[in-house]
Amino acid sequence: MLKPLALSLSLFAAPLAAQTCGGSFQTFLNGLVDEASVHGIDNQTAQNFVAGAQRDQAVLDADRGQGFFQRDFIDFSRRLISGSRIENGRVQGQRQDTIFDRIEAEFGIPRGVLLAFWAFETDFGAVQGNFNTRNALVTLAHDCRRPELFRPQVFAAMELFARGDFNPATTTGAWAGEIGMVQMLPGDIIENGRDGDGDGLVSLKTSPPDALLSGASVLASLGWQPNQPWLQEVSVPAQMDWALSGTETKMSAFEWGALGVSARSGSLTDLPASLILPMGRKGPAFLAYPNFDVYFEWNQSFVYVLTAAYFGTRLEGAPVYNAGNPDAGLSGEQVQELQEKLQARGYDVGGADGIIGARTRMAIQAEQVRLGMPADAWPTPALLNAL
DSSP states (O other), X not given: OOOOOOOOOOSOOOOGGGOOOOSOHHHHHHHHHHHHGGGTOOHHHHHHHHTTOOOOHHHHHHHHOOGGGGSOHHHHHHHHOOHHHHHHHHHHHHHTHHHHHHHHHHHOOOHHHHXXXXXXXXXXXXXXXXXXHHHHHHHHHHSSSSHHHHHHHXXXXXXXXXXXXXXXXXXXEOTTSOBTTTTBOHHHHXXXXXXXXXXXXXXTTTOHHHHHHHHXXXXXXXXXXXXXXXXXXXXXXXXXXXXXOSTTOOEEHHHHHHTTOEESSSOOOSSEEEEEOTTOTTSOOEEEOTTHHHHHHHOOOHHHHHHHHHHHHHHTTOOOOOOOOOOOOOOHHHHHHHHHHHHXXXXXXXXXXXXXXXXXXXXXHHHHHHHTSOOSSOOOHHHHHHO
């Protein structure tokens, strides 16, 4: 699946002055070799790592061709969550019961959370990507769109190569440089790679226990709070202050309850929570607890994060969400037009890409407040026309 970069906590953050990009590709590779010593990597290892490296246009095409994320939550989630994926999740949960028990005991992370990532990232290991990882990383580091994210991962991959855990010529994975069943970047592998099956190796491509335990270690390092919820479907009243919705506002779940928000199943947990209305006040509604924020450290796409979090609850036994009857939304082209109008008004929406991400939603909500519209962060033709 084409997706934005999964963020990594890396030991290999290069000096700011070294975050160069563009220009001659060979000169760029030479610069990587020169800089490698700063990270404790000897010159010969660095030269051997970049030998034969190529700029991969298919990687750049994938990075710029993520139209799938322009879909709304209902469409996106229904495409990713199929009956077969739910059944496969249950089967894999039973098959890997021992490692999931260990993860739940050690990290307090429910199996549904990791099963959802495993399903979405690689279809439970079946589709791990066939991009040359070394080429993908140097291509994205050379590209000037996000070099500060990818350049450190090149040096992390060099470190794995020096350890004998990475082959520049044959290691493959996703277009953004992630490797293995739960798609981890080299920096994450160094920091959080774990041996789950006890064979003394960290084999993220072939060992589900290794991949799942390592993924759990990543989530824990990003701040996952043990044995706490992450997302809960709720029902909302017909009228309330919709400007309170969104990830920026956090109140006690009991305070939300006092406003008429109620759990669709089970009961509310008295933790700080945000009210998420992915398709406005007439569509699905969720309370997002502190652990939900960790998802944005794994992936920055709002619709992907919400779908992954929701799928995790489904695999833990939650019912299918109530789709409601949302107001008509905008096409991808219309969202781009809206984003251009928002940018013209001074909002930073991260570019006019047709994707309704967190920053676009915040700008939409602010304009809805200004215009006296229900401020539920859902863009409609009425809002576009008003702007």
